[in-house]
Amino acid sequence: MKPRKLTLVEWDQHYEELVAAGLHEPAYGGRLSRHLALEGDLRLRQLRFDNSPAALRLWNFLLTENQRLGEARASGERIVGTMKDLGTVPVMVYALSGLRAFYPDGAWWTPCLMECSDGLLRQAEAAGIDASFCPVRAMLAAFQNQEHFPIPDLLVCSTGSVCDDFSAISQRLERMGFPITWWEMPRRRAPEAHEAACPLPGGLTAPQCQVDCVREELGRIAELLGQLAGQALTSELLAEGIRQANQVRRRLGELRQTVYSCVGAPLPALEMLVAEMLAIHFCSDRAQALQVLTDLLEEAVARTKLDQFVIGEAATRIYWVNPVADLRAMNLLEDWGGRICGSDYMFTHALDPIPEDLPPLEALARTALADPMVGSTQDRARRIVADCRACNAEAVVVSRIPGASHSAWEGASLRSIISRELDLPTIELEIPSVCDAMLPTLAGRIQALIETSRARRAAVST
């Protein structure tokens, strides 16, 4: 089966063929089109999906999260909402049996998936959070109407050096009657000469005093989780939780390496974006997340061996910064002649293995502090520059998140540092939750970037 991208309608037909050929699926499997029919995921009509069974499983896993959470609740599991948390507290939650971590921030994609028919953004506006805020405001309305996910038994949220949008929205959420346990995340800084320096994953360092504070905060959360689970979160349990989380991270690392380093793209950008997201919260099921990634990796490896690519080697190699509010943007990038060769979707620290040779809370604290969004723009840019060099990027797209407080300052700074260090064509653009109305603008900017890159490639080759 040659790799190619299919429409939703084409996938239904393809699905019949796969089933007839003996397709084996997990419980959440089935036709992709049912998500449109049953849940109103209208955006699926506009997307193009990879034709592999591995991609089918990925999509079904993503799009059944709320049902799976409901089933978990019905079976007696307790749900922990881990807000503004890119991969730290979920590791702790899954170390305890009977608990399931859920990432409410993920509701920011609901208006995209439902093409705003969900009314969440409008409802958020009625609750005082208008379009000047990032699309994560959809989460507020989803809590309010309780139609999109079960309300967690416990809500924990990091605060401090986090984006103002989320901080403000989560505070509004608390005022609307959803109690939140806050934990402090200091703004990461470099250790000064007299201070004990602590190495962090990703080649970063922080003063030990900051690591100590974060470790203490996580210890406080660990106690709460233990109370909820009726079982203390011991070092042994947490160490095992870290080991399991690292399996997911390593599998994702292999997948990224396989796909992004290949001359062509064995898997499309859209599926890779969704796959990367699994690292931060496992899409509410750690074991299945690992299986989903394993299938994707096997597919990518098999295609690579056969020199079968969904995007050919002529495509411009683009490094993408920040996640897109509209999933369709990833399809469009490929339609216009690009491919993703590397990414910083705001959680590069969740791609690095958590140290296993340290006391587990210390290891988690160090990993949390390595979050690119809690440090300086320069730190983030350094990693992007190194990644771009490693993956032979030909161009960089800094994708702004509409309304996001960090994007306004950070985008221009990142673009400036990247241009200075790499001499790569770099553009900044903004992707709203449904980008159709902006297609001419987006096309113009991305195609110009690609043309510039192609001209440079041609000049080098001659």
Added chain:
Amino acid sequence: MELFHASPWVPVEWIKAHGLEPRGLWYADELNLGPTRSSAGTCAFAQAVVRFAETHPEKPVLLTTHCDQLRRGFDTLADSVPGRAFLLNLPTAWQSPVAERLYDCELDRLSRFLVALGGYLPTAEALGKTIDAYARARGALLAQAEICPARGYAEAIARFHWEGPPASMTEECAAPDSVVRLALVGGPLPRAQWHLIEVIEKAGARVVLNGTEAGERSLWTGGSVEHQANPDADSVSSMRLWLARNYVRNCMDMFQRPNTRLYAWLKERLAARAIQGIVLWHYVACDLWRAEAQSLREAFGLPLLLLDAGDAPQASARDNGRVEAFVESLR
């Protein structure tokens, strides 16, 4: 030497005791709120602070982490003013046991920055006197809160944040009678924007509570350092810890999580001063304040006017009209 800052939660006593003059930028003539940066979504106040640092590289600045705009604005300064800019980490989760320790660590680090700028380590005696002088000045200003005209009071507090103690009033303390009593609540209200108070007064109202960033709520009173129950009360490190504890315990701002302390502070004063309406002053792109409009309405049941502070030096005709209509509707 002067050290310029833009948060009332910066430990000015600590700076002063190191021999530097803390200058709250709200009073600075050179704080230019005009537009320059093209990037949409940046706050005009944060831009002005960053621009001040960029255009006065000889003047050291201290920014705080309490909002994304200033935190990321600091990042743009790192290369342009090396060694002259300091980012102070303000803890937000004030109920957490680590908050005071984080703040105390920052004071220790700030001390080294101040010494590197030419300051000196304070003695316990000098630090104690400085702390007490600031406490007295805050107390004196607080005592005037309900009887001073709003414009003069804003100026007095801003002058205190600029010059330090003793606090002085620039006008005779006799507030005009007025029918409508308003609270002005929100983010920074620098000197260039005090015209807002005049606009409100011309419309026939009186600001009886200034709850903007460097307004009345910035005048925390933690008692005298002499009264701390600590056997080593006379050591600098003990006083530093006292200072850290007091800043964390008395800070009340919208960025805190939860921000219940500010709501409690407002609730008490809104009732005691028989306030009829709230003017919420916030900068375009300031998520922290904008998101509170609805919560403030729900919490206090008072009419609320949301005013966007842009980069214009004067109140727009639209703002004038909105304020007039708001006041009229409350008469």
